[in-house]
Amino acid sequence: MKLFFNRNLLLLAALGVFLYGAVIGISSWLKPGEAGTEKPVVSKREAAEAALAFARERFGVGEADTFVTYRTHQLRSTYLERKTLADTYEKKYGDKYPIEYFTVEIRSKSGDQHRFIDVNYTNKQILGWAVADDVLDARLKANPDRTKSETVASAELKRLGYDPGDFTLMSRTDQRATLFLFESKSVAIGDAKLQLEIDADEREVFGFSPVFVVPQEHIDWKASQDWQASLMTWVSLGFMFLMAVAGFIYAIVYRKQISFARGALLTLIYAVFYCTNNLNMFPAFKAESGTAASQLDIIAISIFMNFVTLLLTIGVYVSFVSGAELWRRTGWNPWPRWREAAFGAEVWVSMGRGYLICLFILGVQQVLFFVAEHGFGIWAVADASNSPLNMLVPSLFPLLAWCAAISEEATFRLFGIAFFERIVRWRFAAVLLPSIIWAASHTQYPIYPVYTRLVEVTILGIIFGYVFLKYGFMTVMFAHATMDLLLMGLDLLVTGSGADIGWGLFHMASPLLIAAVLAWLHGRSQRRRRPGILEADGSGAAAG
Template sequence: MRKRLSEPSLLIMAVIGLIMYLGVAFLSPYLGKGDRVDEETEAQPAISKQQAADAALQFARSRFQLSTDTETNTMFQSYTLRSGYLQKEHLYEKYTKQFGERFPLDYYEVEINDRSTGLNYFIAVNFTSKQIIGWERNKTATSKASTVSSGETDTGKLVAQAMKDMGYAPDDFVKKEDTGSTVTPGGLAYESKTVRLGDARLTLVLKLGDGQVTAFRPAFTVPQSFIAWQAAQDDQATLMTRVSMLLSLFMGAAAIWIVIRYRREIRFRTGLILTLVFLAVYIANNFNMTPAFRTSHGSGPTDMNMMIYLWFVNIFVVLMGLSAYFSMIAGQKLWHDQGFPSWPRWREASFGAHVKLATARGYLICLFILGLQQVLFLAAGEVFDVWAVSDPADSVYNMIYPGLFPLMAWAAAISEEAIYRFLGIALFWRLTRNRFLAVLLPSIIWAMSHTQYPIYPVYTRLVEVSVIGLVFGWTLLRYGFLTALFAHAAMDSILMGLSLMYMGSVQHAITGAAYLVIPALIGWLIARFHGYTRAVRE
């Protein structure tokens, strides 16, 4: 790895990156992006989660016999299937103008658990107007028996009354016999005679139980052809993710074998602090995302599913941390054997200066990558008609403290640069004896693991991330691991910081802006602390 700075070329790359980024931002409004949702943007709630919970409780108390012993959880949710269909058919902007106010694609869902009766409610709340969109009541194992029998009330009267209560005219709807995949088992569907957009028609979905309406949900039926197309896309993404996992396991096994084989020649302290940072940040983020773990739920309380999933992902994170650690110590051995230094040790006098250079270089390369990524997004949208839907499971609105989210930039940078660059390039270089293939192959493996993001068609994500992986690989070969690490951390910090700024509040805007420079601050503090400890030792 070359030690010469060659800063003019990096400055030129950074300027080119800024030009590309700003150019795409300027051109986007004129190139038809209005029908698509960007990966990083979501609708901004106009009310707080507490206001949504209060509105849901008020509605539930007015409609059901709700006790005073209740617990609420509020989640950000999206009608992703509907959003995807509208974007694929270029109907998104038209839908937003015509139906977005009454039938928003993003909304709050309030879970109410009544401890006295054991009943569970999910209330959909419009997060711009506090209007109740839909609702569902579920029984749990401890629910008390209903006092209303199933035969006491006529179904038609129940349905008509529920429609009126929710602001719909029953005469405008006709019962749909073939509900297909729109309705959950046991449900009834009533299709609007007039309200439609493309092949999507407004449909009211209801459930009945014990002589009562137990669920009411407005939906827009999506053509089966689109559902099948998206399912095929998701299957492709799943296949690529599994291939990536298998190849990553191969790389991990190779790392463990190298560590065992050359254990007497390996510095086991290498990467230990980075691994601990990765584990601390990732596990803390998992606890921060407990509201997101509730979003993929069935009927009934979400607490148990959320806790099981939390334990599962934390075990998986520990395994990821071990993989990153073995990748760093095995990669160190492979690079040493090929005559390339990995990175300076803390006790070396050059460590502080190296971190400063890595930070500065990382930011310059990061600016180039951000511009390149925007150009790839633009090309994908205009040439391949790429679109994305918001994912509640990853939304900042489903975090307890959204301001902590950009810390994940460091977890991603540490694990991915350790596994797919520091180990991956060295390993495939030894296997193929070809430098380009050594960079390309782990980049593709890394990219395949990113295809399950809700971006369609899924193959475009493979191409985009692979290209970015080539830049990170070039960075490692030319400037070393720490530069690649800071470039990755800076890029993700900027993107995640911007996602905070898009939330709209002054607090989040300030916090997000601070994250844009935090990698630089961390690099400076490490260098200063190294200089201080060195002075004390001397």
């Protein structure tokens, strides 16, 4: 229980809680009632039922299977946030043209119907629909009559309750022969004008979608931001590859002294959890792939992601064995082994330190976000690819926190600091350099401008680095995992319901439960091995 009387950590945790609460309070005061991502009112099951009822009435779909994904209009959302129009848009058009919604894929049992229907997740309103590309290609005539098809599209415009006089038929050189674009003369937000896309031939309407066409200047700006994020990610991956190669070389050079069991269990946990997450993200892969991807395409993506994960697993394992050896050669043991008397006490103390440190870091992160938002214009948008709403089992989402904590702390702290200290011979630089590489790998998140994420995560990396140097690997791993678990668990509390909320709370408490079980099991094993042994207090990270 020594942990809870560590005055400095308690003060840091209290400071973090104060900063977190103060920033949230000030932000709410500065922007009362700010528009943001809301929890869906409509469940996926209810959305599927609404879509199926519409498909039966409109298209005569019989018995069918459904699959629901969560989607966002990210290009539109970035434009609204960048031009500070998000609140205005939400008030004027949020109900009829929401940024976030459900898409229901419908496959008829007979195999003749394959459609995607968009459903408003706050009121079950049908927002649009499309025929799957494979079915559309099979049903379209080779050369549909454009004039007759336009008549069908115009009739659909009236059927949907729009005034044809308020729209102008647009023409684009890249548009499909059956696609008709009707631009509104009155509905716009900033320079983004409403267009109704209607896909039809002379016989029927295949699809309908309302879109706000953003200016080309914004499209180019977002493309530039995405390119910068992609470049930083690839640079990070390049350095990670070089670090893995260096670790592999160290493992060969020191193979006689090295312990190849170090980190093996944690590496296995990382691989299992990450592969599980890849399978769990099947809906996210479908949402990202759009209407053109087949089931086999999505399965291929999942297999490829697991292959990449296995390659990353090799790098994580090399970081463990080489990092531990590099520190051993300096006379410091970053974390005790199971057979050492200090292990049980150390894992318990590390868990407690982790909770306290994570509270401090969360407070620092909120301050960084606040400064970035009000000083540098940072903003973020919803991301369908990382939402629990796009997972087969949302309650498994927080397992990714352990993957991040295990792999990133092994790579960038345990091995990274030791590796760069050998090169630069300056401890601060040895902490800073892997932190920058780590931060560069986090720039793909939809937070703009993208460089702000690089700065924010680098600062957090420096904090994690010095936590590692002061308290050891287990403490920094628990701090990282606990921080992510609190944030991911909160996502489940906000977007989930029923059991998901319970699982969110469980994941938040899981570091405590894991540490308690490990400390208890270790204590039993020690007593069996040497009856009457007095356990070490585990107060030092370098114990043993």
